[in-house]
Amino acid sequence: ALYTIVNRDTCISCGSCGSLAPDIYDYDEEGLAFVMEDDNRGTAQVDEEFEEDVQDAFEECPSGSIRISEESFEGDPDKFE
Numbered sequence: 669a670l671y672t673i674v675n676r677d678t679c680i681s682c683g684s685c686g687s688l689a690p691d692i693y694d695y696d697e698e699g700l701a702f703v704m705e706d707d708n709r710g711t712a713q714v715d716e717e718f719e720e721d722v723q724d725a726f727e728e729c730p731s732g733s734i735r736i737s738e739e740s741f742e743g744d745p746d747k748f749e
C-alpha cells in the first residue's frame with residue numbers, strides 16, 4: 669500500500685507534483701498542493717496505477733514537501749519524520 673500527503677507548510681507552489689501526478693495532486697487558490705482523494709489527510713490508499721506518478725512527484729518536489737509512506741498519515745505530514 670502507498671499513501672501520500674503534502675506538507676503544505678513547506679510547499680512553494682512549484683507545480684511539479686500536479687504535472688507529474690495529475691490524478692493525485694491539485695492546487696488550492698494560493699497554489700499550494702494537496703492530495704485530492706482525501707483532502708490531504710494522507711488516509712487514502714493510492715491506486716496502483718498511480719503509484720509510479722506519486723513516486724516521481726516525491727522525488728522531484730524541490731522543497732521535499734511530498735511525503736509517501738506504506739501506512740496512513742492520519743492527517744499528519746510529519747507522522748513518520
Ligand code: F3S
Pocket residue numbers: 674678679680681682683684685686699700701728729730731732733734
Ligand atoms: Fe509544492 Fe512540491 Fe508540489 S513545492 S507544488 S508540493 S512539487
